[in-house]
Amino acid sequence: MKKIQRIASALLIAAMVLAVSACGNSPSNGNEGSGASGTIGTNSQDPAELSILVVGDNTPPDTNSVLKEVEAKTNTKMKVTYVSLADNASKLNTLIAARTLPDIFSVMTISDAEQMKQNGMLAELTEYVGTSSSIKENLGDVITSHPLNKDGKIYALFNADHEYAQNMNIRTDWLKKVGKEMPTDLDSLYDVLYAFTYNDPDGNGKDDTIGLGASIVGNWNNFTSILGAYGIAANNVGLRPTQLDDGTVTTGMKNKNFLEAIKYFRKLYKAGVMDPDFAAIPTMDSFGKLWNGKVGAFDFQCPGPTNNWMPSRYTENPVPTFDFAEIKGPSGVAAQGKLYPSYTPTVVVSSQCKDSAAAVRLLDFFVSEDGNALLRLGVEGTHFNWLDKQAGTYEIIKPYDDSTTSRNDGVYVYSEFLKPKITTERRTLNELTKRGVAMADDMCTIEWPFIYTSFDADINYGANLKNIEKEVFCQLVSSKGDLEKEYKEAIARWESEGGKEWEKGATEAYNSQK
């Protein structure tokens, strides 16, 4: 009996020790920076271990072919953590608080990046960038225009390519079926959406289609064109600030046309011609409605619907056909917010990184022509073959013609992390999409106060105020009560939760940039 007791005691103690040690050193959480986990080989032949935080909705296994190829070409061993855009802020803040930042990551706001720099969390990259040919070629002198690099010391890298503007993608096969023309203004858009919803455009005899697909859960892309028609600038992360006549820089909710835009969205919502689930449906599920032939119009950057998802994502046979609408607003202009330099997301290297040279080498590969092609199209000979590299034509090798399969093997997953001036994606777009991209770029005419300087109120209240904007938008669109009254209450709430301070700080920051 005594013996059994001793064995049991020993087992209990062993279990406790294991549990405690597991709590103290969780190697499997994948969040440690190399400061905690990384050991760079003293031998220069050894691959450098680098941890990287990638934002996106794809989570391929660590053994994916693209990652392996990147590692082979850059002599690195990468440990990738994936996080969705919606969870990125909380993930990064947790890592900051725990002092376990990954070696390479992107920061979504200039304020955060400034704070990190000021507190010694970022590695200075000047020395390594100087010898990185692709970074120099793509960012050149522009690199020192970034607020973090103003003093000539390089801390931040950013996309050389500007972001895509949004297109109102309209199914032309459905237009034919319901006997409508491509919409050109808000009224004709409503008519088309109504017909898409109630005139059985898919011809299956069921009431199972919706005019406008939309989701606000992940981002604001799906509302950009209509907001733009009212002269309100927005992009994927939300409303852009606006400047009042007295010079105050404030939330886009205070734009003089905001309530009018809300009334239009409300009309769509009440008529059932806009996805009634827009506030609750996850981004990928809202894409699914487009892919499965349930929605006929989708406000999104056209490389998705007409190029990257075409044809494998679509389940209908024949696959849908699209074209793009320029929606003119009350002022007779179709517009979107002006595109300014893509300072965010800002790509940085943690000061905990034990091999900043290797980190920059990896980022340099990302923005090289070959690197970007690998990240966007996959491994040549495995995922795709060039037909004419110069002309940007290629064929996809089966089974990677299926987007899910190819993304599961790493294709496309890392290509948005740091983009060169002319991306492989831009070079290989089909003609329709190229036209759509050019059309959207031309519409980017709305002036809005682009603030690239960090200010305290933005650090303290910025994220919460963004949440309030999203909440207010959803609640006003679905409101059954007195819209004007609810709008005033919403503005009062925004102001009471730091909005007033934000206005003051934003105005000063914007003026200081001039």
Place this chain on the structure above:
Amino acid sequence: MSMQVKKVKPLDIPKKGGFLSYVKSEYMLYLLMVPGLLYFIIFKYIPMYGVSIAFQNYNIFNPENSTWIGFDNFSKLISQVGFQRALYNNIIISIQKLIIGFPIPIILSLMINEINSRYYKKFVQTSVILPNFVSWVVINGLMFALFSPSMGGIREIANIIGYAGDLPNLLTDKDSFQAVIVWSHVWKNAGMGTIVYLAALMGIDGQLYEAAVMDGAGRWRQLIHITLPCLKSTIIVLLMFRVGEVMYAGFDQIFAITNPMVNSVADIIDTFVYRVGLENKQFALATAAGLFQSVIGLMLVLITNAIAKKTDPESSMI
């Protein structure tokens, strides 16, 4: 009806050497307690040091430079519309969960206890406890698949029976969302509560029922005069736990199923803390909110315990 109370021999603590000798002689039992003790020390007591953040102007980028600011964070917190709203929702949702969710496991367990067929009883028991093992993320997916007015199961059924009219959008309607929160909570958790009460029911001496039958008591009388009084202690202890949780309205659930359209009626202190702390980096404000929540929770437990002590001294915890 008088009950014979069996006297239990007190613990045989050797007088010589006192408590330490007793621990030594029964070290196996104390060893079993160590993991639990360690758990509380490591995960509950040591992190309490972090509460100090609530009284600082805490900067996550440079915590060493944080300064003491007394109760400023609490004043700032209480003046925020977002916090006031979260506190109000928290109390309303918790009270609804308590009023609706607390009696249902008792009723369910009494009903299950009345089932005669062993196999049917097992089947019902298993059925009610299964939802407890489904995560809120999955339940959110299930609810969306069921209630989505554009593509949900109910829409499909409506189409099949030829109803083409509008369906209520339960998941995005402010008027119905709190009911969704409460009833989905009841659906998921009632089973686990039922098991606790069923276990207590098993412990009731069968002779009491036999005697009651002899005295002519029917099922209802047995329920009122034997079952419920025997369950009283369990009910009071569980009620105390539940009241202590009133300030915790269910972060996992609400975080998983909420959306911007219903935030005004669904945002609770926990989701507020998450948003303010992890998303907005306002760790000090979030800690102040969390501390406020804990102190109120502790006070509620102590008050409930005091009431329980007065009504039934055996049911109180301290």
